[in-house]
Amino acid sequence: MSNLHKEYAVPTSFTAGGHTFKILLGKDIDTDGAIGITKFLQCEIRLRTHLDGEALSVSQVQQTYFHEKAHVMMMILNQDELNSNEPFIDNLGQIDFQISRTEKY
Numbered sequence: 533m534s535n536l537h538k539e540y541a542v543p544t545s546f547t548a549g550g551h552t553f554k555i556l557l558g559k560d561i562d563t564d565g566a567i568g569i570t571k572f573l574q575c576e577i578r579l580r581t582h583l584d585g586e587a588l589s590v591s592q593v594q595q596t597y598f599h600e601k602a603h604v605m606m607m608i609l610n611q612d613e614l615n616s617n618e619p620f621i622d623n624l625g626q627i628d629f630q631i632s633r634t635e636k637y
């Protein structure tokens with residue numbers, strides 16, 4: 533795991549539906565102008581750590597990760613309509629974010 537992945541506490545990869553998605557993270561990573569994007573054909577989630585030269589907070593990067601992960605889940609489930617419903621995706625991502633970061637073992 534890279535130092536950047538550790539710093540932002542996002543994984544380097546996960547496998548869903550038999551597809552292994554890489555999580556790429558960086559200051560200048562190509563996200564088509566967004567702060568995060570999922571490239572389904574390349575099996576990549578790309579996350580920016582900076583926007584307009586300003587650093588995003590750890591929680592902002594994490595929230596973007598969970599948002600993009602929600603897109604992957606809907607794609608794997610063939611839920612195209614839900615996958616294009618950004619408020620739904622954002623809510624699902626928020627719930628996953630909160631559960632994942634508050635789980636106790």
Ligand SMILES: [Zn+2]
Pocket residue numbers: 599603618621
């Ligand atoms: Zn989205």
